[in-house]
Amino acid sequence: MAARLVQYSAALIVCGMVFASPSLSPPVVAKTTNYGDLIDPGLNRDSCTSALWNKNVLWVCRDTQQVLKNGSIGHHLVANTASFSGFPSSPSHPKQLLLSSPQGYGPLFYAFEKDECSAGGCGDNVCGPGICGDGTRWVGWPDTTPLVVKRGLFGWVDAYGFMAKQRLRGLEVLNSTGNSLFKVTSRFPGENIIPSTTMHIDAFWSPTEVGYGTACHVIHDGIAYLYGGTPNAKLAVARVDLSRGSIEDRKSYEFYVNGTWTRKTPLFTDPGIILPNTSQKQGTIYYSPKWQSFVWIGGDSFPDANAYISTAPKAEGPWSTPQQFYSGAVGNGTLPCVLGARASQPDGRYGRLYIHLVDEDPPGPCNRLRCV
Numbered sequence: 001m002a003a004r005l006v007q008y009s010a011a012l013i014v015c016g017m018v019f020a021s022p023s024l025s026p027p028v029v030a031k032t033t034n035y036g037d038l039i040d041p042g043l044n045r046d047s048c049t050s051a052l053w054n055k056n057v058l059w060v061c062r063d064t065q066q067v068l069k070n071g072s073i074g075h076h077l078v079a080n081t082a083s084f085s086g087f088p089s090s091p092s093h094p095k096q097l098l099l100s101s102p103q104g105y106g107p108l109f110y111a112f113e114k115d116e117c118s119a120g121g122c123g124d125n126v127c128g129p130g131i132c133g134d135g136t137r138w139v140g141w142p143d144t145t146p147l148v149v150k151r152g153l154f155g156w157v158d159a160y161g162f163m164a165k166q167r168l169r170g171l172e173v174l175n176s177t178g179n180s181l182f183k184v185t186s187r188f189p190g191e192n193i194i195p196s197t198t199m200h201i202d203a204f205w206s207p208t209e210v211g212y213g214t215a216c217h218v219i220h221d222g223i224a225y226l227y228g229g230t231p232n233a234k235l236a237v238a239r240v241d242l243s244r245g246s247i248e249d250r251k252s253y254e255f256y257v258n259g260t261w262t263r264k265t266p267l268f269t270d271p272g273i274i275l276p277n278t279s280q281k282q283g284t285i286y287y288s289p290k291w292q293s294f295v296w297i298g299g300d301s302f303p304d305a306n307a308y309i310s311t312a313p314k315a316e317g318p319w320s321t322p323q324q325f326y327s328g329a330v331g332n333g334t335l336p337c338v339l340g341a342r343a344s345q346p347d348g349r350y351g352r353l354y355i356h357l358v359d360e361d362p363p364g365p366c367n368r369l370r371c372v
């Protein structure tokens with residue numbers, strides 16, 4: 001998604017969608033419910049992603065700004081932040097979701113690394129970690145949620161986050177120095193303490209490798225499938241058997257190349273890693289017990305509010321040709337509407353899922369999108 005450097009508000013709309021007739025291919029949307037904007041007091045945010053955490057939902061967002069008392073947006077920018085919410089209410093009584101941000105405005109969720117322009121480098125009010133004195137910035141933009149590998153008692157959650165190390169001038173990529181692995185942990189129940197994050201392995205994936213785990217991920221039958229973007233904006237996949245290996249151990253990984261799983265890490269330019277019919281663009285993959293298949297929900301291009309669905313019997317495919325199942329109205333600003341199609345935990349029994357949409361400030365029609 002482009003145009004992340006403009007200052008705008010990330011109004012989030014949650015639409016609950018119920019798919020009917022799962023045996024039909026492609027699935028058909030039976031009903032959608034508009035839950036209205038997420039209530040995110042005092043914050044203006046871009047591209048939030050959501051994950052089932054413990055008994056709540058963790059939202060991790062990109063560029064976050066403060067909404068000042070007079071309603072204007074502050075100049076200072078935090079590259080990524082996190083909040084908690086509860087679960088969406090029943091579609092028969094849709095209520096807005098309230099996000100809580102107990103850490104207040106300021107702290108990063110994923111810290112910048114030492115080689116990514118430390119704080120205080122340029123002296124004006126938009127300077128900060130990741131912002132360099134020459135006007136370039138390291139982005140610190142998570143593309144997807146942390147991957148939860150373990151949920152324990154008393155709020156204990158272990159997860160991993162993959163973050164691209166990328167420096168931009170405007171939207172031009174100057175440096176891509178790989179993808180780092182972060183550990184994300186919660187040791188307390190409830191919404192009062194945002195999970196802690198530590199950078200665990202710098203450049204876990206090198207600049208010549210796919211950033212597996214950065215685009216989306218799913219765990220099914222104890223195997224973690226980690227997807228990353230290819231140079232032509234499709235997906236490639238790697239897997240880790242969590243009963244025998246670990247996300248942080250490179251030796252645990254297998255890669256899908258030329259139709260088979262192999263232990264040797266392919267180059268990101270290897271044409272054999274590309275999964276036909278997939279797209280890197282703002283998508284989520286999950287496993288649907290109801291349909292007994294892997295499901296991808298995502299967008300096509302920026303800016304619009306078109307949502308597509310594709311299914312596959314296995315994580316590596318074959319993926320069906322994506323079918324558009326939803327199209328929302330867009331606004332008329334520089335950032336009219338962007339699909340943040342991050343399906344929250346789907347309800348396997350009812351085939352229900354939630355997507356959210358992002359648009360700019362002041363809100364255009366997208367913000368008042370009616371889901372029908």
Ligand SMILES: *[C@@H]1O[C@H](CO)[C@@H](O)[C@H](O)[C@H]1NC(C)=O
Nearest residue numbers: 068069070071072073074075
């Ligand atoms: C809102 O308040 C900020 C900070 O005090 C100020 O810089 C800005 O000009 C104000 N905006 C409006 C529209 O009054």
Ligand SMILES: *[C@@H]1O[C@H](CO)[C@@H](O)[C@H](O)[C@H]1NC(C)=O
Nearest residue numbers: 115116167173174175176177
């Ligand atoms: C980033 O790219 C610039 C020019 O493309 C180069 O001079 C610089 O050394 C690179 N920095 C890093 C950290 O890779």
Ligand SMILES: *[C@@H]1O[C@H](CO)[C@@H](O)[C@H](O)[C@H]1NC(C)=O
Nearest residue numbers: 257258262266270271272273
């Ligand atoms: C996969 O196939 C392509 C095209 O035939 C080839 O260039 C590439 O080396 C193969 N990759 C591996 C890891 O065997």
Ligand SMILES: *[C@@H]1O[C@H](CO)[C@@H](O)[C@H](O)[C@H]1NC(C)=O
Nearest residue numbers: 276277278318319320321322
């Ligand atoms: C999806 O995959 C099928 C089977 O490989 C192929 O026929 C079709 O052209 C693909 N569609 C797209 C959009 O790539």
Ligand SMILES: *[C@@H]1O[C@H](CO)[C@@H](O)[C@H](O)[C@H]1NC(C)=O
Nearest residue numbers: 330331332333363364365366
């Ligand atoms: C953009 O959309 C808003 C809301 O519908 C409308 O009030 C405004 O006139 C439109 N602006 C332009 C330039 O079309």
